Amino acid sequence: METTLEFVQRILQSSPGIFATTGQSGTGKLTTLLAIVNEFTRSGSPVKLFTEDLNFPFVLPENWSIQVVIPKETAWTEAIENSILDSSIPFVIDILNLNNYKSVFLAAQQKRWIFTCIDTPYIGIDVVYNFRDWIGINYSEILQQFSCVWSQTLLPLLCINCAQPVQVGVEAMKLLDPNTHQAEELWKEVGCEICEQRGTKKRGAVYEILQIDDETRPILQDYLENNIITPLPSTKHQTIQDFARSLLRSGKVGIETYKKFITQNPMLRVQHLLEHEKYRSAQMQDMFSRFVTRQVVDRILHSSDFAEIVAGERRKVTCVFCDVRNFTSYAETASPDDIFALLNSYFQDIIEIVFHYEGTIDKFIGDSIMLVFGAPTEQLDQEIRAVRCAIAIQHKVAEINKKRTNKDVINLGIGINTGEVIAGCLGSERRMDYTVLGDVVNVAARLESRASARQILISAETFMAIQDKIPCHSVGDLVLKGKSERLSAFEVVYE
Missing domain, CATH: 3.40.50.300 (P-loop containing nucleotide triphosphate hydrolases)
Structure with a gap:
C-alpha cells in the first residue's frame, strides 16, 4: 500500500x-x-x-x-x-x-x-x-x-x-x-x-x-x-x-x-x-456469484424484494438433481486424486450450461449436483429452462464421453420437479448459503434416484408446463422412497 x-x-x-x-x-x-x-x-x-x-x-x-x-x-x-x-x-x-x-x-x-x-x-x-x-x-x-x-x-x-x-x-x-x-x-x-x-x-x-x-x-x-x-x-x-x-x-x-x-x-x-x-x-455478491451468473447477481442486489430474497420467501421453483450412475464401483478402484479430477472436469462444463440457462447452483453433494430454476429471481419459463438445461447437460456428457479413450466415463441420471418451496439464506454472518427447502426438493431427488443412466425423469407438475414444447412419454406411477402414494412420472425424449 x-x-x-x-x-x-x-x-x-x-x-x-x-x-x-x-x-x-x-x-x-x-x-x-x-x-x-x-x-x-x-x-x-x-x-x-x-x-x-x-x-x-x-x-x-x-x-x-x-x-x-x-x-x-x-x-x-x-x-x-x-x-x-x-x-x-x-x-x-x-x-x-x-x-x-x-x-x-x-x-x-x-x-x-x-x-x-x-x-x-x-x-x-x-x-x-x-x-x-x-x-x-x-x-x-x-x-x-x-x-x-x-x-x-x-x-x-x-x-x-x-x-x-x-x-x-x-x-x-x-x-x-x-x-x-x-x-x-x-x-x-x-x-x-x-x-x-x-x-x-x-x-x-x-x-x-x-x-x-x-x-x-x-x-x-x-x-x-x-x-x-x-x-x-x-x-x-x-x-x-x-x-x-x-x-x-x-x-x-x-x-x-x-x-x-x-x-x-x-x-x-x-x-x-x-x-x-x-x-x-x-x-x-460473493455468495450469490458462486451459484448464479453475474447478471443475475446484479438483478438480485437491485431488486426491491432483496430483503425477502435473503431472509426467506415462498417461491414456485423447478428443482433439478443430477447424479452420476455406477460411480461407486469406479471410486472403489480409483485414487482420490483421479476421482476429484474426473468429477471436476465434468462439473466445469455442466456449470457453464447451468449459467447459460440462468439456473442457480444450490449445492454439490459428492457426485451429485442440485440446481434450482425460479429462485432467487422469478422465471416465468422456469420449467422449460430446467428441462432444456438437463437435455444440454446430457448432450455435453455424451460428447465428453466420446472423447475419452478408456472406460472411465460418466453417465448421469436426472430428476426434475416443480412446486412451492421456502427459498432464502441459511447460516450465519461467517458462513451463509442460499438454498431452497420443501417436499418439492425431496421428490426431485427421488425421481433422480429412479432415473437410469442418460435418463431424465420429470414430475407431472413439470410435465404440465412443457408438454407442448418438449417431447415426453409417461413411465407410469412410480413408488418413491418416503412417499406413501405413487407419483406420476414422465421421461423426456431427446436425441
Missing part, C-alpha cells in the same frame, strides 16, 4: 488544479498545506502566497514571495489577475473565502497549481457544497477545477503511560473494521495522573485524501447530483477511517476514542455505516 507521501507525490505529478486542505479551525490544515507545497517545490522553484493576514504567522522559504491583499473582492481580482500575467508559478491562498473564490477559480482555469485551505466541517468531496451557493455554476464545472481535496481533523492520542492492551474478538472487530477477519490486540484508555484520568494525551491529525481526475470526476458528479454512491478506487481515495484505523492498530489511538470519533461526527458516522453496507453487499 502506498504511503501518504507517495500518494500525494503521485497527485502532484498529475494535471494541475486546486489542491485544497480542508477542516475546521484549529485542525492544522494550513500547516499541512504549506508542507505539501514544500514537497511540491523541493527543486527550489518559486511560489507566491496570497493572504489577508497582515501578520502571517509562518516563516516562508526564501524562494517564496508573499502578497497581502485587502479583504475585498476587487482587490483579490486585481492581485490574482496581475500575478497570472506575470508567470506560471504556483499560487498559495491561505484561506478560500467569499472575497477571493471567483478569482481563484479563474486562475485554476489557466491550468496552474493553486494550493488553498477551506474552513469547513465537510469531509472529502462534500466540501463542494460550500461553493454551490457561492459560485452559481454546476457541479461538473466545479469539479473540473479541483485536483485534490485533503480533509483533516484531530484525534486524541492514547496516553502511553496508562494504555492497557485488550484482545478484541472477530465480531467486535467487525464493528471497528467491517473488512477484518480475525481477532486483534488493541489498546484501551485507562487514565492516570499524567493524562489527568482521561486516558488520552495530546492530539494527532487524521486525513482523507481524494484525487479528482478524469476517472473520479464522473463518479463524484453522480454522487453530488443524483446521490448515487459508487466506491472510488483505493489508488485515488484514502479515507479518514483508513488513517484512524492505522492509528488504532499501531497503538496510538484507543478503542473508545476511535468509537466516539466515528459515532459522534455526523459525516464520519455516515461513512462508517456506508462501509458496513459495502461489506454486506460484497458478501452477498
Whole structure:
C-alpha cells in the first residue's frame, strides 16, 4: 500500500488544479498545506502566497514571495489577475473565502497549481457544497477545477503511560473494521495522573485524501447530483477511517476514542455505516456469484424484494438433481486424486450450461449436483429452462464421453420437479448459503434416484408446463422412497 507521501507525490505529478486542505479551525490544515507545497517545490522553484493576514504567522522559504491583499473582492481580482500575467508559478491562498473564490477559480482555469485551505466541517468531496451557493455554476464545472481535496481533523492520542492492551474478538472487530477477519490486540484508555484520568494525551491529525481526475470526476458528479454512491478506487481515495484505523492498530489511538470519533461526527458516522453496507453487499455478491451468473447477481442486489430474497420467501421453483450412475464401483478402484479430477472436469462444463440457462447452483453433494430454476429471481419459463438445461447437460456428457479413450466415463441420471418451496439464506454472518427447502426438493431427488443412466425423469407438475414444447412419454406411477402414494412420472425424449 502506498504511503501518504507517495500518494500525494503521485497527485502532484498529475494535471494541475486546486489542491485544497480542508477542516475546521484549529485542525492544522494550513500547516499541512504549506508542507505539501514544500514537497511540491523541493527543486527550489518559486511560489507566491496570497493572504489577508497582515501578520502571517509562518516563516516562508526564501524562494517564496508573499502578497497581502485587502479583504475585498476587487482587490483579490486585481492581485490574482496581475500575478497570472506575470508567470506560471504556483499560487498559495491561505484561506478560500467569499472575497477571493471567483478569482481563484479563474486562475485554476489557466491550468496552474493553486494550493488553498477551506474552513469547513465537510469531509472529502462534500466540501463542494460550500461553493454551490457561492459560485452559481454546476457541479461538473466545479469539479473540473479541483485536483485534490485533503480533509483533516484531530484525534486524541492514547496516553502511553496508562494504555492497557485488550484482545478484541472477530465480531467486535467487525464493528471497528467491517473488512477484518480475525481477532486483534488493541489498546484501551485507562487514565492516570499524567493524562489527568482521561486516558488520552495530546492530539494527532487524521486525513482523507481524494484525487479528482478524469476517472473520479464522473463518479463524484453522480454522487453530488443524483446521490448515487459508487466506491472510488483505493489508488485515488484514502479515507479518514483508513488513517484512524492505522492509528488504532499501531497503538496510538484507543478503542473508545476511535468509537466516539466515528459515532459522534455526523459525516464520519455516515461513512462508517456506508462501509458496513459495502461489506454486506460484497458478501452477498460473493455468495450469490458462486451459484448464479453475474447478471443475475446484479438483478438480485437491485431488486426491491432483496430483503425477502435473503431472509426467506415462498417461491414456485423447478428443482433439478443430477447424479452420476455406477460411480461407486469406479471410486472403489480409483485414487482420490483421479476421482476429484474426473468429477471436476465434468462439473466445469455442466456449470457453464447451468449459467447459460440462468439456473442457480444450490449445492454439490459428492457426485451429485442440485440446481434450482425460479429462485432467487422469478422465471416465468422456469420449467422449460430446467428441462432444456438437463437435455444440454446430457448432450455435453455424451460428447465428453466420446472423447475419452478408456472406460472411465460418466453417465448421469436426472430428476426434475416443480412446486412451492421456502427459498432464502441459511447460516450465519461467517458462513451463509442460499438454498431452497420443501417436499418439492425431496421428490426431485427421488425421481433422480429412479432415473437410469442418460435418463431424465420429470414430475407431472413439470410435465404440465412443457408438454407442448418438449417431447415426453409417461413411465407410469412410480413408488418413491418416503412417499406413501405413487407419483406420476414422465421421461423426456431427446436425441
